[in-house]
Amino acid sequence: MRARYRFAEWALAAHSEVRFIGECLDCGERCVDTESADDAQGWCLKHAGLTGDRRFEMKGFQLFTAYLTNAAADGAPPAT
Numbered sequence: 001m002r003a004r005y006r007f008a009e010w011a012l013a014a015h016s017e018v019r020f021i022g023e024c025l026d027c028g029e030r031c032v033d034t035e036s037a038d039d040a041q042g043w044c045l046k047h048a049g050l051t052g053d054r055r056f057e058m059k060g061f062q063l064f065t066a067y068l069t070n071a072a073a074d075g076a077p078p079a080t
Helices: 037-051
Strands: 010-014 019-024 056-061 064-068
Touching: 019 037, 037 056
Parallel strands: none
Antiparallel strands: 010 064, 019 056
C-alpha cells in the first residue's frame, strides 16, 4: 500500500480589534478587557492606589479563526 499525502493551506481571519487586560502580579486580580490600553493602565494605577500592590502586567490580544483556503479544491465545503 502506498502512502497518500494531502497538503492544505490555512489562513487566519481576525474576529476583533486588539484588546487589552491589566493584571496585578501581586494578587492576580485583573481588569475587564478593553479596547483602550489607556483604560487598562488606568485600572492598574487605581488598583495600586486602593491596594498598595505595585507589580503589574499589561497584555494585548486579538481573536482569530483558522480556515482552509483550498477546501473547495479538495471537494470539502468551505469553512465558516
